[in-house]
Amino acid sequence: MRIVFFNLVLLFISVCVSGQTDTVSIFINTGQHLLVDSSTVPAKAFNSTSEFKLDGQLFRFTKGQDVILQITNTDTIGHTIEISEYGFSAFIDSGKSVNTPITFSSKGLFQMYSTTEYPNQKYLGLSGLITVESNWDNSFYWNIKEFQSSYNLAVQNGDTIDFANYKPNYFLINGKSNPDIATDTLAKIRGKVGDTLTLHILNSGNSVHSLHFHGYHFKIIASSRTSDVVGWIKDTYPVYAGERTILQMVPDKAGEYPVHDHNLVATTANNYYPNGMFITMIITE
C-alpha cells in the first residue's frame, strides 16, 4: 500500500516536470553599467545568467504557463521581488536562491521589480519586463529609464537621495542611448509597410517620457495608468513613471523615422546632444 502511494506521488511529480512546469532562472546581478559617453555608473539588473548586463531585461512567457522562478541573488543585500498583478512576492537573501511557482494566467506586459529600499533598488535597474503572449512576431520592447549618475553612486554607498531634487543626466532605452541603441534588436523597430507592429513600453524610471513618433500615428492598445487613453490614435505619448503601455502601428509608407523623447533635454547625455532617448524605426516596402 505504501509502495503504491509512493509510486503515485513519483508519477505525479514526473508528469509535472515533463509536461508543464519549467524552471526559469533569474539572477539579481550588480555591476558597472557603461554609458554612451564611456563613463560608468553602478547599476543592478535581472539577467538569465550570473553575468551583469543592464538591457531590456525581458522574460517571455506564454499564457497559462506554469513555471518555477528560480531567483538567485548575487547582490550583497537581500531583495524582495514582486510582480504585483500576479501577487508574486519572494524574498531572496544575499547569495541565496529561491524557487517560487507562478502561473502566468493572463496576457500582457508586467513589471518584475525590487521593493527593497523602494524605489531606490528599482531605480538602480531592478525593474524587468515580463511579457505574456502567444506570439511575439513584430513585437518590440522598450524598458525606458533615466539615471542621475550621482544618485546611482549615493544609493550604492547607502546614502540618502531625494527624488524631489531629481535631475537625471542619462536617458536610456534598454540601458542604451543614441546611437548605441540602434543595435538593440528588442528595441529597434523594423517592419514592412502594412505590418502590424507592436511596441511594449515600461517606464522603469522616475521621470515622464513624452515619446514622439515621426512618420506614423499609433493606436494605444493598453496602459497600466489609465483606460481613458485606450483606442486613442496619437503621435506623441507621455509614459509616466512606472507605467506600462502597448502601442500599435501599421506603417503606410517606407522610411527611416525617429522616435524620441520630446522633452528635448532627454535627447542629451550628461548635457551633450544628441546622445539621449532617440532611436529610429526602419520600415521597408
Place this chain on the structure above:
Amino acid sequence: MRKFLALIFFIAAQGVFAQSTTLLIARNIGKKVLDDGTEIRTFGYATKLSENPGIPGPTLIYEEGDSVKIDMWNVSQGAPHTIHLHGLDVDQQNDGVPHLSFEVEHMEHGYYRFKAPHPGTYLYHCHVVSAIHVQAGMYGMLIIKPKGNDKLTWEGGYSFSRDYNFLLSEIDTNWHTDAHLLHPIGHVKIKVPPYDPTYFLVNGSSGTQLRSEAKKVFLKNDNTFLRLANIGYYANRYIFSDKLNASVVSSDGRPLPEAMVSDTLMVFPGERYGVLVNPDNLGDDSVKIEYLNLNTLSVKGTEYMHYEVVEELSANTVSPESFKVFPNPFTSSLRLTNLSKESIKNIAISTTSGQSVYSRVIESNSSIVLQVEHLGPGSYILKATTESGNEIRRLLHKF
C-alpha cells in the same frame, strides 16, 4: 497617349485642391523682450527679411487636401536649419530630420512639400541640434482645417463659433547666450546647459504681458474650440472652471473615440489637444495653466488665460432675419425661403451638444433644399454662414 491623358488627369486632380507656397525665413538674430524687460537673443522663422522672427513663429493654416509647399530660406550666417512637420506623417524626404532628409545651409532654400492630411493641430520646428534650436525659438503651430468649413473641428465633428490657439513653451535665459546658441557646426556633440526655465510662455507671452492682452471671448451656451499644444520641455496642466463644461475631443490631429469631459488636462511635450468649452455662466474668469518639471512633476510656473463669457449672437448676427426655415418641426427635408440678398455660403446642422450632423457649401442661393432624412428625433441647431456672420435657427425633428 495614355500617359499624356494620365498626366492631364493628374494635373486636373491636383487642381481641385488649393496650392499654396509659404515662405519661412530662418534667422538667428531674433530679439525677445521678456515680461520683466530682459532682452534675449532668439532664433526663429520670419515671413519677411525686415521682420524680427517671433516666438512662436507664424501660425500656418491650411485646408484638408491642400498641396502645401513651404519654402524655407536660411538667412542666418550660422548653423543649418530644417523644418520638421511634427505630426503630419510626411514622407522621409520632407520630415526635416537633418541626417535622414536634408538640412538647409546659410543662403540656401529648402522646399518641404506635403498634402494636408487630417484636420487638426500640428507643430513645425527645426530639427537641427533640436534641443537648442527649439529652445532658441524655431517653432510654430500648424493647423489643418476641414475643407470648406473653418468653424468645424473635422467633417462630421463639432461646430464652434470661435476658436483660439495656445502654444506653450518655456524660456531658460541661460540657453540664449551666444556661447550656447552659436554652437559648433557639423557632426559633433553639442553641449547644452542644465534646463531651469524661469519664464513660462503662452503664445510667447507671460505674466503682465499676458494680462495686458485682450481677453478671450467665449459665447454663453455655444462651443468655442481651443487648440492646445506644448513645444516646451515641461508638462502643462490646464485647469478649467467647471462652468466652462470643457470636453477634450481630439489629440495629435485625430478625433478621440469619445469626447472626454474633464476640468483638468495634462499636455506633455509634443502633444496637442482639441478642447471644446461651452460656458453656461456669464462673466470674467481665467484658465489656470501650470508648468511641471517632468522629473519631479512639481509645479515650477503658473500662468492664466483670461476670458469673458458673453451672451450668444451679439454683434455678428445677421439682422434682420435673412431667411426662414420650414417645416419646423421637420421630418426628412428642410427648405430655406425668403432669402435676402445676402447670400448664404455654408449651412451646418449640429446637435445641441455640438456634434455636426450635416454640412453643405451653398453654390446657388435661388432655392435651398436640405435632405436630412438621416437625422433622428431631437433638437438641432442650424447655422447659416454669410459674408457678415452666422445666423442660427433651432430645429425640432418629430417622430
